[in-house]
Amino acid sequence: MADKRSPRQKSTATGIQLVPLEAGHIPAIIEIEKQSNSSPWSERSFVNELDHPYGVFLVAVADGRIVGFGGVWIMIDEAHVTTVAVSPDHRRRGIGKRIVSALLDAAQARGTTCATxxxxxxxxxxxxxxxxxxxxxxxxxxxxxxxxxxxxxxxxKHD
Ligand SMILES: CC(C)(COP(=O)(O)OP(=O)(O)OC[C@H]1O[C@@H](n2cnc3c(N)ncnc32)[C@H](O)[C@@H]1OP(=O)(O)O)[C@@H](O)C(=O)NCCC(=O)NCCS
Incomplete structure (x- = not known):
């Protein structure tokens, strides 16, 4: 749905922290996932991201609350963005963009030259x-x- 706020009313992603996924984040992530995806990932899928050998999974935190997450798999020189979601009440503040940018930066640092x-x-x-x-x-x-x-x-996207 289109966002109705004017640019002046918009808050920004300032103050958001991006941290690596931990087991304790998973219940909150599952709630956001259910609100965001018509075919949500299972708990097992998120647990697999905890120690994924070629994955990076980041969680966005605002004021101690989890407000979004995203993941990427690094397949040699390709970054595959696997998921991204932002809590409905925190959308359109630049958080999704922050998450995906950070995932791409992390993948690039590990040698990817393109993303899909x-x-x-x-x-x-x-x-x-x-x-x-x-x-x-x-x-x-x-x-x-x-x-x-x-x-x-x-x-x-080619770097
Ligand atoms: C897609 C999603 C992650 C975007 O997160 P977000 O934090 O709201 O996105 P951002 O605020 O960072 O938006 C960045 C840009 O994306 C585009 N965008 C984001 N939401 C939009 C919307 N509802 N309509 C049109 N463009 C939109 C705009 O270009 C926006 O820039 P702007 O706000 O300066 O115009 C969020 O809508 C979501 O969680 N959706 C449900 C889950 C999902 O669809 N995930 C993707 C699976 S492939």
């Missing part, structure tokens, strides 16, 4: 965020998502 992801074709908010960060639409995977057979847009 899939996003539901109807997800204009996420597509807007990724385009803001320099991703471009590269392909469409027809009926990719099993829950509603929605197309996936494949996006790439």
């Amino acid at each position: 992801l899939e996003v539901r074709a109807s997800n204009t908010a996420a597509i807007g965020l990724y385009e803001d960060l320099g991703f471009v639409r590269s392909a469409v995977r027809k009926r990719y998502y099993p829950d509603n057979r929605e197309d996936a847009v494949v996006m790439w």
Whole structure:
């Protein structure tokens, strides 16, 4: 849904801390995930990110509260953004962009030269965020998502 606040009313991602995922974060993350994704990740999927051999998973914290998260897998020279979500009451403040930028920086520091992801074709908010960060639409995977057979847009960013 489009954000109705004027730019002057907008707060920013200042004051947000990004920290590596810990086991204690997972219950709060699952709540945000349920509010954000029509086909949410399982608890097991998040637990797997705790010691993922080629993953980086960051949690955004504001005033001691978890407000977002995101992950990336590093596949040799490619960064695959696996997930990102921001709590509905903290959206449109730059937090999603901060999370994805930090994931890409972490991946680049480990040697990636490009990044890719899939996003539901109807997800204009996420597509807007990724385009803001320099991703471009590269392909469409027809009926990719099993829950509603929605197309996936494949996006790439080359450093
Ligand atoms: C996608 C999501 C993570 C964006 O998080 P966010 O913190 O609200 O995003 P930001 O405030 O950092 O937005 C950065 C830019 O993305 C674009 N954008 C973000 N939300 C948008 C929206 N609702 N409509 C249009 N563009 C949007 C804008 O270009 C925005 O810049 P601007 O605010 O200066 O115009 C958030 O909407 C979310 O959690 N959605 C549900 C989960 C999801 O869809 N994840 C992506 C799976 S691929």
